Amino acid sequence: MSTRHTYDLGVIGNCAYLALIRQDTSVQWLCWPRFDSSFVFGSLLDTRKGGEFSIKPAEDAAFNTRQYYLENTNVLCTEVESAEGRYRVTDFAPRFAQYDRNYKPLMFIRKLEPLEGLPRVRVVCEPVADYGQQQLTRRRSSNHIAFLGMEEEMRLTTDIPLTYILEQEGFVLTETRYLVLTYGAPLEAALHSTAEEFLRKTVQYWQRWVKSTSIGNFYQTQVIRSALALKLHQYEDTGAIIAATTTSLPEAPGSTRNWDYRFCWMRDTYYILTAFNNIGHFEEMERYFHYIANISTKVRDKYQPLYSISGAAQLTEQELPLEGYLGNKPVRIGNDAYTHIQNDVYGQVLVALLPLYVDRRFVGAERADSEKMMYEALRLIKETMDMPDAGLWEFRHIAQYHCYTYLFHWAGAHAARKVARYLGNTEIELMAEELTRIAAGKIEECYDAQRGVYTNAIGSPHLDASGLQLILMGYLDPNSERARTHLRELEKELKTPEGLFYRYRHPDDFGTPETTFLICSFWYVEALACVGRLDDAAREFEKLLGYTNHLGLLSEDVDAKTGSQWGNFPQAYSHVGLVNAAYRIAKRLDRPNFV
Template identity: 80%
Template sequence: MLQKHTYDMGLIGNCAYLALIRKDASVAWLCWPRFDSSFIFGNLLDTQKGGSFTIQPSTSAFNSYQYYIENTNVLCTEIENEDGRYRVTDFAPRFSQYDRYYKPLMFIRKIEPLAGAPRIKVCCEPVGQYGIQTLDQRRSSNHIAFLGLEEEMRLTTNIALSYLLDKEYFVLNETKYLVMTYGAPLEAPLESTAEVFLTKTIKYWRNWVKNTSISNFYQTQVIRSALALKLHQYEDTGAIIAATTTSLPEAPHSTRNWDYRFCWMRDTYYILTAFNNIGHFEELERYFHYIANVSAKAKDKFQPLYSISTGTDLIEQELSHLDGYLGNKPVRIGNDAYTHIQNDVYGQVLVALLPLYVDRRFIGEERVESEKLIYKTLYHIQRTMDMPDAGLWEFRNFAQYHCYTYLFHWAGSKAALKVANFLQNQEMANMAERLMHEAASKIEACYDPVRGVYTNAIGSPHLDASTLQLIMMGYLDPNSERAHSHLRNLEQELKTPNGLFYRYRHQDDFGIPETTFLVCSFWYVESLACVGRLQDASREFERLLSYTNHLGLLSEDVDATTGSQWGNFPQAYSHVGLMNAAYRITKRLDVPNFI
């Protein structure tokens, strides 16, 4: 039997940076100063050139236990061997200070002896330019400076610097601290500052969770997904990236290794829905402002994705000097999908703008420029109504008239109609209503009356999990036989025996997909809930929870045979799927909120 592959790592962050920590307490991934910067620790993609930040026990034989401090993004890793036991607490400081959030480029590691006399070795060797650049080291009285990047990095510690520089084992007989900074260094007492920052960070995250609205339906799992999604928001601009990493393969040796450290417009509706469902307005508002900035700078068209600072040129490059995750090449940075035509983005923008008019938490001043933007976006829908595109899944070498694109033409126009009624703008209402009808006729052109199913594109026989959204977004009446028939057909063709869902099963630019796409499985759960199959929805939701790692974190893809995690990790889209599926079930079951 094939061995199950999971990402045995935990995620930490503070909405300014993200890091992944393995179960042996080594740092697998950390990019500074931005989510999309070069890694300074990229051992995940190359064990030799990726740099290292390890805290190693004295023997190769040891047991490890990794967990989050409850309702926080503070990660603990306990290591035990014949010498003793110790705990590493890793966190990125985040708390309120001076009426704003303190979220420095500061990585704090606390090492505590728990039993016996454990001996450890600490090694810290950051790199630059994706492993090409070796950094110079400068030793000071209580820190090591790493030089060669745009700003100085500094490791401040109460560990003897000789042990660090010489990579020597030492007995851990008292609590040690490691504080790594980029730019502004730690200019305060080490031990007390680290402890105060830890206490404040724990308090921040727990208060954040207390201010969510989450039912008791698999509450623990929804909370973890919400915490993971929160970390993927780059708070400086409000952007939310698709995943922490780049180039983790969708399947072994598939070459489907993509950089997901960008903000996809296609995710807009689902992300806004997730934050709205848990009652978190601040994140929703920041993300809306990001979308508004992207929309304002777009001229002839919207790109499918943008950088976290709304940058438009995401030139894809292959880094041939890196070995890749478990030898999976190529390693890519940038993503050529920014050049693609994905016309569903216009509907995504209009659906994103709708809360400005229906949610009373927004005030009138925030609507001032949006009326022009709605007109502009409706004209984009009108212009692209008869234009083929790359579709949701970003096919690189062929274009079609995709059902999913027309669904968002329909949904976006419907949202614009609601806005027009709010503004009492009859001209806008007439235009939106006309485009709704045009989009609906295109969707109906995808309908196969013989099978009773909507195909992925006009004139295509293939089925696609994205058409589950026809049910979820209310295009199809969930009580209708057409909705039930459509769902049954998708189940028969795309569902695996263990409840996973493929995006599609036909050949694309790289062959036939080998792994299932996890968010599609959660869409399936939502669709089951929509059509009233609540027992099925609850059962399938519970089965999907078995595909998390040991900390409740989800990947992009899952191997249907082994249950292995693949694709970039953690995948924000998958956690959004879990949150929205749980919410959909609870609304149908009328499960009360306890938070």
């Protein structure tokens, strides 16, 4: 068996920025001032141009590390042990309530503590700008180093002698030290007491957040970690939720399927909102609703498949002169998928709007423009009903009449019909009723009666894991023989012996997919639970937990043969899948303490 590749990384963040920290303490990825800005540390994609921020043993001898989160938080600890001693680096992004708001500065705090012996450490801090194309100039002050050349000043404030950092000299760690890196507003307060207070308040914030979630006993620890990871991917300023922290980590080595995932995909809306609803987190749902509503007011002719975190529409794809993750090129920023026709988005928006009406926590004012949005989405469904599209998986040069698109036409119109009835809007109700019927007819055109399965598109023989959603969205009655047969056929063609699921097995623009897509595996688990195969669902769910990294974090793709993690990381969508699958099983189990 080949060596298993996992991302040796932990994620921290505060809903204003995200950072990835390796087990050797190096910051492999940190973009400032936004999720989709240039990295200031990006050695994940280029070991020479990516800059460095690390706290390693001064002697270049071997050392061991252990990385873990403080329980129920996004505060990351890395313990390092060498021949000279042992020390701990605690990394966190401050986040806590202050003056009736969440305090979430562009501030990265590293606490450095000696644990045993007399460890000698070397601190390197060399940020870069413009994706490694620009070196920053340094200015030394009495207690900080300023890095100049970006729009705003970056500053490292520390009680470590600046000479040791500037000259990258090793020193003996005899007492606790602090490093605070800021972008824009610097740290003006006392270093030690402020860092400790921010750490205490941040730990408290995350632990309270977890306490306020409604999570059953089914693999509770793993669901909590997924919920915490998912929360970090919401850019709180606008409410957008990005697909993943990174760009250009390959879906498989040498595949060139290296995409920028730091954007908000409309097609993920329903699943993400379902996940937050399943863990009882209303605030995140509400923020995301507002982001979607803001985009909806700007839409004229069509929704794009994705938008930036600010709602910007143009996401021009570019290739950067970087070496790539483990040499995998190209490195891309932007994503040309924004130009694609992906017609399931209209149904996604309608299904997402439904809670505005059926959830009594929302009040009337929040529904103000929703009737207009609903009418516009239905109009766009009607206009695109006979139009081929790129589909869920965003084929770049293949347009088909996709079953999944018609499923969301059906689900969106179905949701609109309920809402229209609730509002007493007969015009919208009749329009929605007609579109529900037409969409159902189109879905039935995808049915292969000989095999008893719905194919991926009208006239196509190929199967696609998105067909699992016919069961999950309630189009197929989960108690029916048709649903069970459909699921068995998808299993036969797309499931690996290890329980993983391919998106599809037929060639696309880049050849035949080499890795399985983790969200599809979680959809499979949900479908098993839906059709009443609960023991199978629980067993397959447990298998999937084996594909996390050392911290319980999930990538986008998994190589079925080696169990290797590939694709962008951490992948919010995979964590959404875990949360929703666990919820579906827990709900069906009459044994709450199953595990």
